[in-house]
Amino acid sequence: MRERKKEMNVISIKKHPEYKDRAIKYFQSKWASKNSMKVYEDCITNCITTSNPLPQWYLLMDNDNIIGCAGLITNDFISRMDLYPWVCAVYIEKEYRGNAYGSILLEQAKKDAKEGGFPHLYLCTDHIGYYEKYGFQYIGTGYHPWGDNSRIYGITL
Secondary structure (H helix, E strand, O other), rough: OOOOOOEEEEEOOOOOOHHHHHHHHHHHHHHOOOOOOOHHHHHHHHHHHOOOOEEEEEEEOOOOOOEEEEEOOOOOOOOOOOOOOOOEEEEOOOOOOOOHHHHHHHHHHHHHHHOOOOOOOEEEEEOOOOOOHHHOOOEEEEEEEOOOOEEEHHHHH
């Protein structure tokens, strides 16, 4: 019997608010510090009721297991506030890496950004070589309020 390739499912918290609590816990476990727990809770909670196209928060599911996440937000705590929207908090569980599952989240963010009327999409990262595989181009350096800097990438939608 041949094994079928797994079908991953992207869940938009805005469209499926029943995932809100799971999403908050997951994002907090991967991205939050003790001081930023409320940031994720408040932003994810309020994405559900806003009429604005941003923010969006996504879970990548393998059946009922969360295996990754990403967000689509107005600014990723970076100095280039003239650029938006931003893909943020992209994460794939270690045992699922190497299967291009991150591209599923990136494609959903691109689709929703375009539907929201945005001509470009941006992200900031320290990774070199990953996002370029999916069409993002390096455009410069941005600065975070806590003193770090990150590479900024953009893509035309």
